[in-house]
Amino acid sequence: MGLHCPAFYDEAVIRRPPVLCTLKKYPTLFFILFPAMKILTAAQIRQLDYATVSEQGLSSVELMERAATAFTKWLRRRWSTSQVPEVLVLAGPGNNGGDGLAIARLLYQDGYPVRVGLLPAASYSADYLHNRAHLPKGVPVHEIGATPLELKPNGLVVDALFGTGLSRPLAEEAAAVVAQLNEARARVVAVDLPSGLLADSPQPADSPIVQASYTVSFGLPKLAFFLPQHAAFVGEWHVEDIGLSAAFIADAEASWFFTDASAAQGLLPARPPYAHKGTFGHALLLAGSRGKIGAALLATQACLRTGVGLLTVRVPGCGYEILQTAAPEAMCLADAHPDYLSELPDLSPYQAVGMGPGLGQQPASRGVLQQLLEEAANTSGQPLPLVLDADALNLLGQHRELLAQLPPDTVLTPHPKEFERLTERARDDYHRLELLQAFAREHRCYVVLKGAYSCLATPQGELHFNCTGNPGMATGGSGDVLTGLLTALRADVRLTAFAAVQLGVYAHGRAGDLAAQESGEPGLIASDIIRYIGPALRELTAAREF
Numbered sequence: 001m002g003l004h005c006p007a008f009y010d011e012a013v014i015r016r017p018p019v020l021c022t023l024k025k026y027p028t029l030f031f032i033l034f035p036a037m038k039i040l041t042a043a044q045i046r047q048l049d050y051a052t053v054s055e056q057g058l059s060s061v062e063l064m065e066r067a068a069t070a071f072t073k074w075l076r077r078r079w080s081t082s083q084v085p086e087v088l089v090l091a092g093p094g095n096n097g098g099d100g101l102a103i104a105r106l107l108y109q110d111g112y113p114v115r116v117g118l119l120p121a122a123s124y125s126a127d128y129l130h131n132r133a134h135l136p137k138g139v140p141v142h143e144i145g146a147t148p149l150e151l152k153p154n155g156l157v158v159d160a161l162f163g164t165g166l167s168r169p170l171a172e173e174a175a176a177v178v179a180q181l182n183e184a185r186a187r188v189v190a191v192d193l194p195s196g197l198l199a200d201s202p203q204p205a206d207s208p209i210v211q212a213s214y215t216v217s218f219g220l221p222k223l224a225f226f227l228p229q230h231a232a233f234v235g236e237w238h239v240e241d242i243g244l245s246a247a248f249i250a251d252a253e254a255s256w257f258f259t260d261a262s263a264a265q266g267l268l269p270a271r272p273p274y275a276h277k278g279t280f281g282h283a284l285l286l287a288g289s290r291g292k293i294g295a296a297l298l299a300t301q302a303c304l305r306t307g308v309g310l311l312t313v314r315v316p317g318c319g320y321e322i323l324q325t326a327a328p329e330a331m332c333l334a335d336a337h338p339d340y341l342s343e344l345p346d347l348s349p350y351q352a353v354g355m356g357p358g359l360g361q362q363p364a365s366r367g368v369l370q371q372l373l374e375e376a377a378n379t380s381g382q383p384l385p386l387v388l389d390a391d392a393l394n395l396l397g398q399h400r401e402l403l404a405q406l407p408p409d410t411v412l413t414p415h416p417k418e419f420e421r422l423t424e425r426a427r428d429d430y431h432r433l434e435l436l437q438a439f440a441r442e443h444r445c446y447v448v449l450k451g452a453y454s455c456l457a458t459p460q461g462e463l464h465f466n467c468t469g470n471p472g473m474a475t476g477g478s479g480d481v482l483t484g485l486l487t488a489l490r491a492d493v494r495l496t497a498f499a500a501v502q503l504g505v506y507a508h509g510r511a512g513d514l515a516a517q518e519s520g521e522p523g524l525i526a527s528d529i530i531r532y533i534g535p536a537l538r539e540l541t542a543a544r545e546f
């Protein structure tokens with residue numbers, strides 16, 4: 001029965017478009033210099049602009065030309081001249097508008113039918129004026145704002161109204177243009193940022209913002225791209241490499257990062273040739289209750305597939321035969337109670353413990369959690385690594401006094417609703433990030449906030465956004481798989497706590513992406529993710545050194 005009834009995290013919002021970071025020109029340099037991929041603030045991006053220009057002996061117009069060329073190449077790869085009846089480029093008064101004017105010129109030279117709409121302003125940037133002067137005469141130009149936009153059916157709109165220089169919510173003509181685009185559901189490709197969206201800070205909920213189908217950004221992604229509340233504005237986002245100063249980025253202070261393939265690659269050490277099962281640790285899972293033994297089984301299978309040396313699973317009596325039959329590779333310790341966990345086993349054999357999938361919220365199970373926290377903190381030497389999920393988190397939320405007992409470096413994997421139960425209701429996604437950062441710092445733990453771009457907060461207050469995963473993974477049991485996977489990696493003493501969690505979250509999403517290629521997103525179930533953990537980890541394993 002319980003086999004088909006895993007724990008759900010249906011409140012988790014997993015609605016994200018695929019990320020395609022195209023770093024074509026300077027990929028090797030980029031990957032060597034930036035193992036942790038930084039997300040810079042809008043102010044840092046402006047400094048990066050200056051640093052690039054002075055370091056490379058460029059003029060700012062030349063850097064703008066690089067950006068426009070990269071954007072145009074991206075657009076050309078997507079649509080040929082015969083596929084679009086018109087490209088309407090909307091240009092604002094700053095350098096985002098300057099990019100737009102250069103893009104209009106390049107597209108026109110490539111044979112696209114281009115028209116330009118200019119937003120009137122009191123003053124214009126120097127590079128805007130340069131590109132305005134160089135717009136070919138054959139490109140029709142008109143003012144926008146006061147009159148209705150005439151949009152051709154199936155045409156493309158290039159949104160180059162405002163980028164990182166936005167200093168206040170859009171109003172008047174600019175707001176009118178945004179309203180018309182959104183109402184017409186125009187097919188919009190935003191240059192750098194959808195106009196009206198701030199790159200990295202909150203703004204009033206009713207701010208006019210372009211709803212882009214695509215956003216093509218330069219150099220590095222913006223923080224705004226990773227937040228669910230912006231998905232409808234940003235659309236599918238891409239980052240194009242324009243050779244921005246690598247030295248500046250390497251030196252820049254950052255507390256936001258993203259984990260893509262290059263950051264995750266090599267995090268898992270190769271297995272030594274003379275390895276034995278003791279090398280990879282012995283993990284314990286505390287999971288399951290009547291009707292939710294499936295959750296325990298999913299966590300078990302994921303833990304095994306991640307390469308744990310030995311695994312023992314503690315389930316209530318009703319789960320014993322199920323576990324022994326469905327997962328013969330694991331050892332099973334039946335609890336004295338038939339329906340839920342009521343006793344903590346001796347912890348001395350284990351290198352890591354995962355608790356929560358399908359657990360239920362019985363007072364006796366809370367007692368097990370409390371004892372686990374006490375004993376894990378008091379092991380001789382380092383505290384015993386813990387991974388807490390699902391009902392273990394709900395029990396912590398109901399008894400917040402237990403939070404003070406979390407051993408350092410404990411890993412918590414809440415979805416937004418579970419996180420809210422541990423802290424407070426967030427006003428918006430930015431506030432949620434603040435709460436996440438503060439919580440991880442205060443409790444010296446790692447918190448994985450699950451969802452699209454799952455966000456890992458570290459005890460040092462860093463936030464790492466994960467780039468793998470897909471909406472197919474918003475299905476019952478996905479979270480149980482993550483718990484098993486992370487427990488196995490925490491039992492592997494070769495990995496630091498941070499590396500284990502960063503790798504685990506990335507590998508979980510990657511396994512889901514590989515599984516979705518086979519099953520499609522709607523048909524994806526948690527067991528499919530487990531089948532692809534091995535292939536995902538194989539991609540991420542470092543070369544063996546002798």
Ligand SMILES: NC(=O)C1=CN([C@@H]2O[C@H](COP(=O)(O)OP(=O)(O)OC[C@H]3O[C@@H](n4cnc5c(N)ncnc54)[C@H](OP(=O)(O)O)[C@@H]3O)[C@@H](O)[C@H]2O)[C@@H](O)CC1
Nearest residue numbers: 049064067094095096162163164165166167168169170192
């Ligand atoms: N950095 C890089 O690496 C590279 C950057 N590049 C490009 O530069 C872009 C940034 O350009 P940017 O700094 O000129 O800012 P941008 O977004 O065009 O807006 C500024 C103008 O808008 C005005 N304005 C602001 N808010 C407003 C409002 N609510 N309503 C009305 N007006 C408002 C503001 O006027 P003010 O605030 O002074 O009144 C000013 O006139 C960046 O996104 C990228 O596309 C690439 O070319 C090369 C590499």
Ligand SMILES: [K+]
Nearest residue numbers: 159162193195
């Ligand atoms: K824009």
